[in-house]
Amino acid sequence: MMGVREDKKKQLQEKIIASARELFKVKDFERVTMSQIAENAEVGLGTAYNYYASKEELFLLAGGTSFIFGEVLQFSQPMDSPKTLIDEIIAGFNQLAEIEKTSWRQSLSSLTKAAEKKPAFFLELVAIDHQFVAKVSNALKELQEQNILSAEMNHEILAELMYSTIFTSFLFYIYAEEQTVTELNSIIKYKLMHLLTVTS
Structure with missing residues (x-):
């Protein structure tokens, strides 16, 4: 206790x-x-x-990824198709895009320095990522149990691949000034659907 x-x-x-x-x-x-x-x-x-130690640290922990991956990403719909899963992820992920790109750039540029001073801080962020991967992995497993996705697929590895796809797409969005949230959503949806189609 x-x-x-x-x-x-x-x-x-x-x-x-x-x-x-x-x-x-x-x-x-x-x-x-x-x-x-x-x-x-x-x-x-x-x-x-x-x-x-700083507002940069708080931004990443409170205003950044934990806002979605650690706490807000709750699947409100029964998992009945890959599209449902992707729509739920994008709906939650859009809240990250509400934060200005300049804020993300400033905060991410401080991440390395913060991690050097406080290694445990980086581990906290990794733990948040693991929470997201675990939630997606469980949803994929649910789709497998309904025979919607192949039982031969490793749902844990696929969840990690989905996270990597989302993260890299979001990083590009942050630094591509001309890219809109709508475009980001379309890119993520296309890539995730491709991943799930290939593995189904």
């Missing part, structure tokens, strides 16, 4: 992350400060820095 100290720490971290997420959704990255995040979370600035 979690002790009182650990429980309080977890609650504080959740408050800070929720505060950061709220601010990053309504303000540009460069306009958000750690002071604002702490004030919005109703914690001291020192407390915020005690758990998170």
Whole structure:
């Protein structure tokens, strides 16, 4: 069981992350400060820095991938076809695209430095990725059990391939100023459908 100290720490971290997420959704990255995040979370600035080294770290953990992959990606529809799975993924993933491209670029450029100072930070991001892969893998397994996808297919490996496809497409979107969210959706949908068609 979690002790009182650990429980309080977890609650504080959740408050800070929720505060950061709220601010990053309504303000540009460069306009958000750690002071604002702490004030919005109703914690001291020192407390915020005690758990998170920078707003870049919080952006990636709260405003970035965990917002979708770790928490929001919940399949609301029964898995009855590959198209349903892809539509659910894209619907959740679109929330990442609501954040300005410049914010993503600034934050990702700080990722290497943050990981060098705090290796555990990189592991936290990897853990978030694993959550996404696990959810997709379970959905693929469900499709296999309904004989919609081939039982010979390794659903865990396919989920990793789907994640890689989505991630690389999103990275290109971030740095391709002219690409729209609609175009991004079409690209991801086409690639994922191709993957699932080949393996079905």
